[in-house]
Amino acid sequence: xxxxxxxxxxxxxxxxxxxxxxxxxxxxxxxxxxxxxxxxxxxxxxxxxxxxxxxxxxxxxxxxxxxxxxxxxxxxxxxxxxxxxxxxxxxxxxxxxxxxxxxxxxxxxxxxxxxxxxxxxxxxxxxxxxxxxxxxxxxxxxxxxxxxxxxxxxxxxxxxxxxxxxxxxxxxxxxxxxxxxxxxxxxxxxxxxxxxxxxxxxxxxxxxxxxxxxxxxxxxxxxxxxxxxxxxxxxxxxxxxxxxxxxxxxxxxxxxxxxxxxxx
Amino acid sequence: xxxxxxxxxxxxxxxxxxxxxxxxxxxxxxxxxxxxxxxxxxxxxxxxxxxxxxxxxxxxxxxxxxxxxxxxxxxxxxxxxxxxxxxxxxxxxxxxxxxxxxxxxxxxxxxxxxxxxxxxxxxxxxxxxxxxxxxxxxxxxxxxxxxxxxxxx
Numbered sequence: 001x002x003x004x005x006x007x008x009x010x011x012x013x014x015x016x017x018x019x020x021x022x023x024x025x026x027x028x029x030x031x032x033x034x035x036x037x038x039x040x041x042x043x044x045x046x047x048x049x050x051x052x053x054x055x056x057x058x059x060x061x062x063x064x065x066x067x068x069x070x071x072x073x074x075x076x077x078x079x080x081x082x083x084x085x086x087x088x089x090x091x092x093x094x095x096x097x098x099x100x101x102x103x104x105x106x107x108x109x110x111x112x113x114x115x116x117x118x119x120x121x122x123x124x125x126x127x128x129x130x131x132x133x134x135x136x137x138x139x140x141x142x143x144x145x146x147x148x149x150x151x152x153x154x155x156x157x158x159x160x161x162x163x164x165x166x167x168x169x170x171x172x173x174x175x176x177x178x179x180x181x182x183x184x185x186x187x188x189x190x191x192x193x194x195x196x197x198x199x200x201x202x203x204x205x206x207x208x209x210x211x212x213x214x215x216x217x218x219x220x221x222x223x224x225x226x227x228x229x230x231x232x233x234x235x236x237x238x239x240x241x242x243x244x245x246x247x248x249x250x251x252x253x254x255x256x257x258x259x260x261x262x263x264x
Numbered sequence: 265x266x267x268x269x270x271x272x273x274x275x276x277x278x279x280x281x282x283x284x285x286x287x288x289x290x291x292x293x294x295x296x297x298x299x300x301x302x303x304x305x306x307x308x309x310x311x312x313x314x315x316x317x318x319x320x321x322x323x324x325x326x327x328x329x330x331x332x333x334x335x336x337x338x339x340x341x342x343x344x345x346x347x348x349x350x351x352x353x354x355x356x357x358x359x360x361x362x363x364x365x366x367x368x369x370x371x372x373x374x375x376x377x378x379x380x381x382x383x384x385x386x387x388x389x390x391x392x393x394x395x396x397x398x399x400x401x402x403x404x405x406x407x408x409x410x411x412x413x414x415x416x417x
Contacts (some may be wrong), residue, residue, distance in 0.1 A: 021412055035310055037293050109330050117287045117315035118331060155381045202292065202317035227294030 012241040023165025028238065032120055034204040034215075036224070036232040043217070043239055046208045050217045050243075052121065053200070054190035054205040057128035061189075062182055064129075067137030067170075072137075073144045074166055085138070092134035100195035103127040115211055117201060122210040124200035128192055132185040139184070143177030144170060174259050183254045187247045193218040217243055266305050268335065271313030276333060289327050289336030290314035296377060297321075301337050304375045327351050340368060341411035368413050378415070 023041065031042045074082050104119075107126055112118030147170050155165035171178075193216075201213020202223060216224075223238050228236055267273040268286055278285040290312055291298040302309060316334075318324040321342040328334045329351050340363050342356050355363035358374065367373035381395050397403070399415070407414045 033310065035293070038310070104326060105330055112287070112331050112333075116285060117334075119316045119327065198323070199321070201315065202319075203314050213314075213315070223292045223317070224294055229293075229294075233295070 008245065012237060012244060014069035015234060015237035019231060019238055022231060023235065025242050034220075036228070036235065039231075041235045043235075043242070045204055045215045046215055046220055047242070049121070049200075049207045049214045050190045051213075053124050053128055053196065053216055054186050056121075056125035057132055057189045058182060058186045059123065061133045061136045061185055065133050066140050068133075068137040068179065069140035069144060070166060073141050074162065083227050085141070088134040088138050091130075092138065096131065096192055097194040097198075098231075099127055099131055100198035103130075103195065103199045107137060111211070117213055119199055119213050120170065120211045121200065121214045124196050124216070125210075125216065127195045127199055128189045129259035130193060131192065132189050135188065136140045136181055136185045139181035140174070140178050143174040143181065146177070180254050180258060183250050187250045190216075191243065191247060192216075193222050197222055199206070266307065267314050269305065269307060269314075284333035287315045287331050287334035289311065289316045289334055291324070292317055295319075297337065297339060298398070299373060301310050312350075317364055325351065325353060340365065340373075344411040359390060365411055365413060376413075377382050379412070391407070 009231055027039075027041050028043050030044075030081065031040050034042055034046065046233040068084075068088075072081050103123060103126070107120035107123050110118070111120060111123055151173060152165060155169050162167075196216045200216060200219065202215045202219055203213040204215045204220075205212065207214050217239050221240055225233065225236055226239050269288060269290070271288075273279060275283065278287055291301070293309065298309070301307075302312075316327055316336075318327055318336070321338040324336045324338045325342065325346050328336045329346075335356075340355065343353060343363070344365070347353055347355065357363065359373070361367055361372055363373060368376050377394055381398060383391060383395075387395070404414045
């Protein structure tokens with residue numbers, strides 16, 4: 001596994017290095033827009049878009065996902081628990097292109113009826129949130145289950161309400177694992193390509209408005225790689241390398257963060 | 265068309281249509297359909313004010329088909345195949361010239377390009393023969409079935 005990752009990293013690094021020595025780092029983070037066939041390679045708008053898409057999806061998915069997990073874990077009978085968990089597992093297994101296709105023919109026209117093109121930042125955040133929600137919910141529920149029952153019993157013996165026990169005690173103890181789940185979900189969200197490509201509009205620009213078409217870094221690679229040559233292609237590799245760096249640092253951050261905690 | 269893609273006309277009602285914002289569907293850089301389109305309408309890519317940028321023809325067709333106020337450009341072949349299949353899109357005339365395969369064959373329809381088969385350097389004999397086969401009358405029915413134009417030369 002690690003040989004594979006090192007291999008991919010090495011390949012990306014090699015391609016990026018040769019491009020950067022021709023273009024330099026400056027043009028990749030400045031200049032008027034992304035017009036690669038004219039030599040304009042400003043990646044900043046797309047980097048910002050990927051981050052906003054990921055964060056937006058994360059906020060929505062965490063909010064709903066944590067509540068779904070709490071609901072399954074503490075407020076449902078065992079049979080319904082199994083059923084809901086099954087649905088979440090199913091959702092987690094659906095290929096991203098299916099989500100993209102579905103969103104393109106349902107969410108996008110819905111948004112288009114309200115205003116504008118429909119293929120927007122909001123559509124992207126929505127479909128990403130739906131995609132990472134099962135991951136967040138499943139991992140959070142697992143984290144909650146791992147909390148020793150002693151805490152729950154202690155809370156009951158203090159005469160606390162169930163909701164107080166859950167939110168003030170159990171959730172706090174499961175927090176490190178939940179944050180872990182969040183980081184993982186965020187990494188998945190910024191790495192998502194197909195669904196984002198189909199519903200976000202792919203117009204390069206800063207994500208300053210929800211109903212604006214935007215282009216993510218991943219979608220850019222998928223869109224332009226088949227037809228890119230020489231320097232253009234090289235810059236796409238650099239953007240891919242950047243993406244991997246971001247994901248790797250998230251994973252590293254997660255590992256370091258959970259080092260000092262007693263594991264739940 | 266120029267004004268729609270430049271953004272100076274942004275609502276269909278400005279040219280006698282419904283009161284709806286025009287959704288301009290454009291193509292990603294590097295694709296020849298984009299180059300052919302820009303060349304004919306004398307546009308520079310950075311001047312175009314697009315609402316959606318698509319990759320393959322299918323994505324463009326799907327975007328226009330699901331959006332009543334969208335306009336885009338794809339290859340005639342792809343569009344006609346989908347239209348005949350019942351997808352709610354309609355090819356627009358260029359002035360008086362309708363977008364049909366006949367008009368492409370006769371040369372009346374002005375926005376056309378030829379498709380190329382490309383090899384890296386000098387091709388081996390088998391490849392050259394295959395290329396000849398691909399230009400021969402043997403495959404004419406396949407070409408016309410896809411609403412492309414068979415070139416007799």
